[in-house]
Amino acid sequence: EVQLVESGGGLVQPGGSLRLSCAASGFTFSSRWMCWVRQAPGKGLVWVSRLNTDGTTTGYADSVKGRFTISRDNAKNTLYLQMNSLRAEDTAVYYCATDLSGPGEYWGQGTLVTVSS
């Protein structure tokens, strides 16, 4: 059974940092592009970032470029999102997903990030 389990969310002050993790199982993680998508409370989906299989090719939404860094550890079957200089508008549920020419067929359950003082 394919599983993607996000962790690392929580409450952080504006300007702070968080690192999200996404543990993958049930498929060959190292052969799949991966991505992060977020959804603010009551709002729509927003694409955040993507990463290729060996971690050498990345893409970021303009709203997070320079503040967020996507990475992966194929030995640990884990995807990461390092989030720095967090702002109130970064408050959202963050989902990791496989990337199949775009956000793909497997999604995690999401982890909530709240940026507030």
Place this chain on the structure above:
Amino acid sequence: QSALTQPPSASGSPGQSVTISCTGTSSDVGGYNYVSWHQQHPGKAPKLMIYEVSKRPSGVPDRFSGSKSGNTASLTVSGLQAEDEADYYCSSYTGSDKFVFGTGTTVTVL
């Protein structure tokens, strides 16, 4: 990276068809055949229904179909069922390893 434009709502009776549009530009929808559609029920993670404009992942009923003409992509749900009531989002590649989602459409089964 402006969101793709979708109608806020769409509806149909059981058994009928509903079509949702997703309008972008020549820099996203019109420029690439990398349009996807996701279904999201309240409180749940999104589910991929269509990828690369018209391909269905394994397990998605053939009642769901996708197409594209120019800068507008469409998702058609035929033979509407109660469980199809959900939010639907399109997404498109925009170049340089970036994607953008649509504004979302709430489908109501009357």
